[in-house]
Amino acid sequence: MYSRLALRNMKRSLKDYTIYFLTLVFGVCIFYTFNSIESQKVMMEVNSYQESGFEMISKVMEVASVFISFILGFLIIYANGYLIKRRKKEFGVYMTLGMEKRSISKILFMETIIIGLISLGIGLILGMFLSQGLSILTAKMFQTKLTSFKFIFSKSACVKTIGCFGLIYIVVFLFNSISIGKINLIDLITSSRKNQKVTIKNIWVSFIIFILSITTLGIAYYMVLKQGVAELNGFNLIPIILGCIGTFLFFFSLSGFLLKIAQSNKKSYLKDLNMFVLRQINSKINTTFISMTFICLMIFFAICTLSAGLGVSKSLNNDIKDLTQFDVTLTSNIGNKDIEKALKESNLDINKYAEKYVKYCTYGSNIGFKDFFTEDGMKKGSSFYPVATNQSIPVIKLSDFNNIMRMIGKAEIKLNKHEYASYTNATSLTKIIQESLDRKTKININGPSLDPSKNKVIEVTTSNSTIKNANDMCVFIVEDSAVDGLNIIKSSLNLNFKGDKLAMEKGFNKEVKGLIDRNKNTILVFEKEVILASSTGIGVVVSYLAIYIGVIFLITSAAVLALQQLSESADNIERYKLLRKIGVDDKMINKSILTQVGIYFMMPLSLAIVHSIVGLKIVSNVVSVVGNENIIKYILITSLILLTIYGGYFAATYNGAKKMVKS
Structure with missing residues (x-):
């Protein structure tokens, strides 16, 4: 049985x-x-x-x-x-x-x-x-x-x-x-x-809480946009917490506030079954404001996750050629240690493996980004941690820079006495740096003031890396004598293998591994093949995580809304029977069901989209930090996914509720 x-x-x-x-x-x-x-x-x-x-x-x-x-x-x-x-x-x-x-x-x-x-x-x-x-x-x-x-x-x-x-x-x-x-x-x-339990009875209490929620969300938006994403510290939690609280208060106050606003327009409120529909929605929101809050935040998170994940993945792949221009880059992991000396002390003969190589150093300066960038430039570049924290801008010798350019087949530059030039590996900073050069900004590195040369800011990546190096976001190129007495902040050596590259790579890897083990990671090794594989792997991971989590969050949000509305329709069957008895036809009942389901689905989605407008601005900044990629097309892809999943559940909910009431 x-x-x-x-x-x-x-x-x-x-x-x-x-x-x-x-x-x-x-x-x-x-x-x-x-x-x-x-x-x-x-x-x-x-x-x-x-x-x-x-x-x-x-x-x-x-x-x-x-x-x-x-x-x-x-x-x-x-x-x-x-x-x-x-x-x-x-x-x-x-x-x-x-x-x-x-x-x-x-x-x-x-x-x-x-x-x-x-x-x-x-x-x-x-x-x-x-x-x-x-x-x-x-x-x-x-x-x-x-x-x-x-x-x-x-x-x-x-x-x-x-x-x-x-x-x-x-x-x-x-x-x-x-x-x-x-x-x-x-x-x-x-x-x-x-009957449903009424949480708020006083319209003025609802109104005050509603205004408080809007104010809280406004403060959260302002803090996020002003602060940016460069400084990842505890302060970043404040706008996130305020955003969650504001979202909760918004839905907590919405039931009483929404009904009162609707009742103020008697013509619309008393038309067809609007009064019945709004009463039903008011009753439902009154008991589901907590789930509404979570659904709204999950949709917001899904939109930003999908857009950011797909954009970051593409940015990593776009930059991979710039990040792997050499077979190997060796970098000293000790402050003032010259990489060539470090290799000689470790008995590693580079000439045994290298067809050609170039060694270079970057030096510290007393010039911060605030000293060089305009006020507007500081705001635009605030997504980059070195800019946001006003770190000092590194310096490279003209001869070292030209050696690198020669090795990668690019044009060398010339400087007159008391002149400087600049290069960057971040495309989004190129315009900002050029503005400072155009303003004839003088710098003082190690003696007399230097004027900007006629050279435009150069976009180039000077070493292998898994991601564009923060130390190369803006670098001054100066005459060799100008760096005398400055501290080395990075010393690197770029090389290309000679002869049978596969055999050379195997022998080099074996020797370097022993060297690293002996010296406890005092030398960092960035191999082209390793970076290509790891960067691609990271890109795939980011993309799949974005799709995996984003889709699950959208399905969960839409499914919960659908089940709530189907349950509501089941509970209201007797009420719909009464409506039929007083002369309401099926067409009007179906329209009321469509309106009720549509409003219920749109409320968390609408606020999530407002959150996403701010969130996607931050996402765009994150993607620009990783690489040069426009996220507009990924926002469109995300919108298509959202429309498919959310719209599909909405259509299924409407049809299910309509059949349930009809039967």
Whole structure:
């Protein structure tokens, strides 16, 4: 009997709450897909460095999946709470007929097992197909070839998925059992006739809190835009906390405030079923302002994460050619230590490996960015940590700079006596530096004042690096004699291998590894092949994390809103019956459902978009720090993803609610 009841209830639940079931399937599908990335490398032609990149992605995805499992667990438990609420009257009938709570728990357990097995099966099948498409994208991002495209099934990803969702379903069963154990028969029978508890009755209290929320959000926006992202300290938490508090107060006050504003326009308020719809929305927001707050913040986080993740990944790939112009860069990790002397002391003969090499040093100066940049330039460059903290601008000798330019095949420069030039590796700072040069800004390095030369600011990266070096964001080029007596802040040596580069690289790596082990990392090594693989790996990790977390957050937010509205529609069936009895036709009822669902979905989305306008400004600054990349196209991609997921759930919710009320 229990199994038949469970099967019947499952069929009815799937019919009424298709969104819940599909969300489970999507969750399983995405979880499997992003945990199967490492297994895709068998189809690709990868070297040892790229293989380590796959391992890095796998480890990061494992950590991210723990976080994602908690999010999905919350969603499933939250959704089950609404399903239990929807079925209270049904359980009340069971108990009236003599069924014990323990028996009801058995039915729920069977339902959980059946739905769990079906969602796991379908989700895994979809995940297997989706992972095949992801393998093509992965190969493209790693800039490697697919040696043979074949269907890959990841056992480890399957085990992780089954283990994760199996654990979640067990927790769901325990949650359901506890929920059933706590409720009384009278509560089950009369639950549909209970009114919502009103949190705020006084309109003036609502108005004051609403104004307070807007003020709090305004202060948070101002602090974020003024402070920027360069200085990552505890103070950055203040605008974040204020933003969360402001969002909470906004939804906390919205129920009373929104209704009063609507009532002030009698013509619109009394038109069609607007009065009924607004009362329903007011009642719902009144009890769900906490979940509204979290949904709004999750949508905001998803928008910024997707835009930033995709933009940063592309920036890393765009800069990779500039960051790997030499086969190897060696840098002394000791303040005033000259790299050439450090290598000689370590008995490493560079000439044995190098076809050609160039050694150079950058020196400290007493000129800060505030001394050189204009006031407007300081504001524009505030996203860069050296600019925001007014660090001193480094100096390089003219001969060293020209040696580097000659090695990479670029034009050398000339300086007259008492002149200086400047170079940068940050494209977004080029215009700011040029403005200072155009203003004929004098500098004093180590004696007489120097005037800017006629040379335009030069965009160049002077050494291998995993990311554009903060020390090279702005560097002065001066005559060799001008650096006498200045302290060395960085000493580097760039080289290109001679002869058989692969053999030279292997011998060099073996010798340098022993050198580093002996000297306890006093010399830093930046190899071209390692940087190419690691940079690509980091780019893939950032992109996949952005997609993984962003999509899950959007699905969770939309699913919670959908379930809340479906539950609301189920509770309002009797009210819609009364509306039909007094002459309201189906067309007007459908319009009221569309309006109610639309307003409910748009409220958290609207505030999240306002948050995102500020957040995307910060995202743009972050991307500009990493590299030269316009994030507009990634914002458009994010908007398309948001429209697809959020819009899909909205359409499904409207159709589900309409069918529920009609039937």
